[in-house]
Amino acid sequence: MATIKYSRKEIEKCITLTKDNLDKISMFGTPVESLSQNELEIEIFPNRADLIPIQGFIRAINAFLGKETGLKRYKVNKPKKDYKLVINQNVKPIRPHVACCIVRNLKLSEDKIKEIIYLQEKMHATLGKNRKKLAIGIYPLDKIKLPISYESMAPSEIKFIPLDYDKELTGQQILKRHPVGRAYAHLLDKNNRFPVFRDAENKILSLVPIINSQTAGKVTEETKNIFVECSGYDLNVLNKTINIISTSFADMGGEIWQMRIEDAKKRFSPELSPKKKTISLEKTNKLLGLNIKEKELSSLLARMGHEYKKGSVFIPAWRADILHENDLIEEVAIAYGYENFNPIMPSISTTGKEERQSVIARKISEILSGLGLLEISTLHLIKEAEAEKAGIKKPILLEESKTEYKILRPNLFIPLLRTLSENTDAEYPQKVFEMGKVFETNDSESGMGEKTSLIIALTPGNFTEAKQHLDYLFKEINLSYSLKEHTSPGLIEGRTGQILFENKPIGLIGEIHPNTLNSWRLKMPLAVIEISFEEIFNKI
Amino acid sequence: MDETISSLSRIELKIIPFLGKSIEEIITLSGLDRTTVLRAMKFLENKKILEMKLEKRKIVSLGVNGIYYKKNHLPERRLLHLVESRNHIPLKEAEKESGLSSNEFKVSLGVLKRKGFIELKNGKISLSAPKEEIIKKFPEESLIEILPIEESKLDSGQKKAMESLKNRKEILELTDEKIISYELTPKGKELAGKEIKSDLLEEVTPEMIKTGIKGKKFRKYDILAPVPRIYGGKKHFVNQSIEYAKKIWLELGFEEMSGPLTDSSFWIFDALFTAQDHPAREMQDSFFIKNMKSKLPDKKIVSRVKTAHEKGIDGSEGWQYLWSEKEAEKILLRTHTTSLSARTLAGLDLKKLPVKFFSIGKVFRNETIDWSHGIEFYQSEGIVVDEKANFSHLLGYLKEFYRKMGYEKIRFRPSFFAYTEPSVEIEAYHPERKIWFELGGAGIFRPEVVSPLLGKAIPVLAWGQGFDRIIMDFYKIKDLRELYSNNIKKLREIRAWTK
Known part of the structure; x- marks a missing residue:
């Protein structure tokens, strides 16, 4: 936003x-x-x-506020003979579309020019996705010989003095040397031809969407008449943008003039006639829970800048967000005032139901807190260095992360060790647990698997104490498990067990090897249990 | 004095005869362990018999590497030996032959250069000091030999050596040692050395219960004395608050929904009418999973979603662009739990309406972490699917939920979300801070969302609010990072959720 x-x-x-x-x-x-x-x-x-x-x-x-309600109409002058923009088909693969207009008789001050530049920048940053989706160019009309063409050229043939520069540069040079060129070079540098606007005398007006020419593209306080263009990929968005800009110039006191665009299909730009959509009073009242009359509907829509006539709404051409009748119903709601609605709790009889897994997770955490264990809640992501230390062979990586957390956690053991290593100053014994999702790759629909895992850690703690906890937990959930001798990296051989449930391995229990403890800067003996709950959930 | 004597515990009485001697002597003579003795002395202090004195001393001792170096020489000495035997040795060879780790080697080079023992020229190491200088012990070596020692006892040369070793990896360890001593008060002096016989009773024993106490009296406790802290096991405070919120939704007749944390863009964005060039779909805003793509659901649903985006559905104009399946197949950590609502709608049986669902789950954003930004947080999500549902009902549900969460005064203002229309932002009034603050967004799902998933455009009231702010507000936490910092000390201290 x-x-x-x-x-x-x-x-x-x-x-x-x-x-x-x-x-x-x-x-x-x-x-x-x-x-x-x-x-x-x-x-x-x-x-x-x-x-x-x-x-x-x-x-x-x-x-x-009710001061000037209803649809505001603007006079759009038909194009003069040479008010024409020719789109050369050679620009289509690069940046295909343009919407444009001419505005005459503007009175520009220094402040107004600053305002226009601010507007241009904000449009580029938001709707324009930093000039990628759309870019706006404004030129002093009197320095241009009409008609104008939009075409592509070989970068080496593009030669002009860019804005705020003192000598002529080629297309490539602009991308390398000019500060604005460098900032937006990524938008063009994969193409072998660059888009430009040229006037009837073949003078280059701008390198699109990078920079205007110093001679034919600089608006000053003396400028009265301007040519405005908006280039990009989505003609629909470009048209709306030129509507927004041309009507703003008209509000500044300018006259809007259309241009003839010669593309595969000929058309006029801008096209400011309102869009017509139907609205049903009954549907409006039903969706909002109101009981307004048609007259009120009409005046509410007028306060949002629309015009209502017998079930139809005329929507200003600069509004890009009215796609559906519901969008109009929201306009009615805003004009009615959200603060004027009466919130109603309907009496629909439905029964609350908690997910089975949540019920069990809640139970487990009650059982473990009863044993004096403290619940922790760690991040679902781990750091690269942690995965490496833990010897994770196939980490699930993120495309991009702004922090060191770049990998989905494969277990709760790694976040546990991080937590304990960050808490060596807290009084021992520390007895903690966590239940949460861990990630793996598999052959499901998404290729991703998520499993609920439980970890219990006792420090200082030994195998016997860990096993006591495991016994108690399984007794409480009325299930039984068995243990099998096991070896696992990071755990002490001979003090590690694989936990089996219905003969399937579901987890590990054991004492952590002093070398592992040392590498995580832990100073106390540690015994850990980690169990995957997936197989157990529906047996409890 | 009698009152003092009558309040002395058995342990305290055991110590009295030895008062005046050092603590170590008291421990030996009384036969009690150190903790018991100190605790008893603390109680004697409360009774104004003595005064404890605490003195802190910094002790410098050897770290893991220090112990090793003491046995096998400091790395710079080992390197110097090598250069001594092979003057002008090339850098790379020296590193290999010295047997030092690359870090040790770098440090040693720096140290020896600074001391002026070697120079580097054309990638070779040469001696630059006379032999008699070189064989002298480094101050660092001398220091290592005398450790452990009290820091204040070091002379200036030794201090300098300590400073230079302190910055290196685990050579030194600095620890604070507490020296405890005590002094007797006048009252204490009177008591000291006396063997006090007391016939006061201590703990209640099974024997006493059986035979009675026969007119004897119990020793008086100092009930105002502080006792050692104990900590209970408990649920994480965030989970406590979530359980509470869940209970509210359950009471309001909502059914819980759950689903994957990693999901396809299809369910997270496309099914929610979020155009494929929406900023949330960019790598720098969300956590996309590398090299993974999801299969898309049922073809019927996919093609309806495609139509909704490209041309519109149910009277809509759509976004008017070419919708790409490839974009929808990308997998990411969900940016909102609304993906669950979309999945729920797609699987809904129209005959079972009206239905109400909720979920409270983690969502993820690619952010930098600071006091007000995190990479994961909780969202509370809800939908009501009902032919008769309307905007006033939506406001009613929200008002009721927040009232139960403790926010009496809330207001609604217009907002925007790609998948709801009308959309609303909920704000609560903070009576202490006297401001309105944002709780989250809600709205009625757009027909472009509902129609492709449900096959029919029915009003679906929907909301998805961040939950962490409510928790922070209750616990008066100002820094978001504290929610998931898992600071055990704080977790032990933090109070229970009592709303």
Whole structure:
């Protein structure tokens, strides 16, 4: 989730930030994170990219507060003759789609330009997945000769002066030398051709999605008319984005002009006509547990910026999150106010039922606590060094981990030794147990197996004491086990037993070898029992 | 004085005759063990007969490696011997022939260079000090020979040698030794050396019960004296709190669901209408398992989920992209227990509605660990599948659960989750901190989730809240790491969950 900062001054031109209104902003679904002298910071959920621009936010909140309700319509001018973008098919395998528009008669100040750059960055970081999914470019129209083409070129043939640089660079050089080029090189460097925008005089406007040209791609306070493009892979998302941006520019005072896009299929961009979806009053009331009338439905939807007409809703073209009637029903609920709902506990007669395994696990921990054992609760992951020390041959590795914990635990013995080694300063004797899942690979549906395991550790402790605990436990659960002499790495030969249940091995009991204790920096004798509970669960 | 005498225990009485002598002497003369004597003296101190004195001393002694080096020379001496016999020996050869571990060899090189005994040139080691210098004992060697010793008794040269050895692996061991002594109070001086005969009774014996105590009196205990601590066995406090929460769901008529911690992306994400380019599906956010892939479930379900994503289902537009089976086959540690709800819905018999399920289980995130972030935590999950269920009911269930968990004042605000619509965030008011804090998310499953799994779009109320914050709040724990640090001292001390 993203947090967005708006200029407090700009917001207060339209919305008074009283405590009541700040609460309402939170209850609109944009929780207020902080309010400082200069900034209002809010959280935006990933489905509402239309609230990233300050204009979009003000528009939505004004409607929600009842000031300017209903569907806001924008004038979209038909393209002039040369307002055209030609998409060359050679760019399709690299970055296939573009949505674009022209905005005229803007008045840009230094602050406005900063605001636009902030908007661009936030869109890139959220919806754009760091420019991978979409990237936005803005250019001074008067420095461009229309029509524009979107095409791919060999990197060595791409030559222009990138923004904030003093000399001409080729495509490869930009990725190697320019700071922005280096940061986003991974988006292009596997291709042998790079996407660019070129104007009618073959001047390169930008290397997509990396950087604009210093000469034809820098917006300044003198800029009045702009060309805006948005490139990426998902045309649907690109169209919504250009709708969000063009309407924000319109709210700034600009005029929106369409462009003709010549692709495999010809089309116009942007397309700002509202989307129509049906909503049923009955279904709305049923899903929300309300009893509102049609008139109220209409005014609630209007406060969310929609227009309701006889069972249909006209949804603004910048909203990307209305996929289903239920999305509209949520809009109704938000406008109605979550705080106005009356929480009801329905009286459905169902019977509570605990999982058999939970019941048994609970019993086991009661039995063992009764013996004076302390329950521990360790992580399901272990460190590489621990797996190595324990001689784990086929560790189940994670693809990536931000900590040293990179392996799924194959037993509870390793986390136990870690725990004991971290507690040598606690008074002895230490008697602990843990019940939890351990992992193995097998031939199941997922190739992964999970088993519930139980470990009991007594330190200082010996074989006899361990066996007393094992006896007591099995007596309590009314099952019997047998022991077989066994050897196992890390345990003392002649003092290790394999625990058998119905003649199948289910675990080990024994005294830990002093060498193992020393390698884990343990100072006291240790006796351990580890049992897999899988075979036992349904016999108890 | 009589009152003092009447409160003396048998053990204390055994010691009185020897008071004035050293503790060691008292131990020998009384025939009692050290712990008993010290404990008795502690009691005598409470009775103002004596005053205990505690003095701490740092003792320097040999560590595991130190013991070995004392017998077989320090590694730097061994290396020096080698260079002495083979001046200008190449580094690699020296390492091999010295018989030192690579770490020992590196350290020794450094030590000898610093002492100015050798130099390194063109990868060869040469002597750079006269023979008579070389054969002198290093201060470190002299130190090793006199250990163990009290740190304060070392002279400045020996201290320097100690500092240089301290940083090396297990050569030295520094321990605190406690020296206990005592002084008699005036009252003590009066008593000391006396053989006090007492006819007061000590412990109740079976004999006394049988024959009675015949007018005798029991010795008076100092009931205010502290007693040694004992620790009981107990369940981990996190598990205690989970049991409590489980009980609430069971009382509300919910059935427990369980399932794997490692699951396919299909059940964790795809079945929950989470688009395949959603950030949670990236390697850096979740724990994916290397080289593993899962088979997908029943083809009918897979194809319906695919349709829901690509074109939409039940009147939805879907996400409109090409859904990939390969992406859905990836296995990871579940990021939420909602995967269990998805599995439960897929296996549900529509004739058995309404049904209510819950689970409380571990979930995982690929995070760095600090006071507010962990890699695993508990989530409390629930679903209600009912034709008549609605949003007001959802709020009702949540309110009731949190009321039973001890949160009287809660509020709901809009939120967003890929798989619910409407979605809601629950916040509780913290009366002490006077703030609203987030408890977790909930909503009604989207038709795009329910329809492919159940074959029919029915309202399914759903929630999945982090549980650890509630535990931290109850136990007043500020650092998340403490929940699973397994600090035995703290586990012994922490109080029981008493909600």
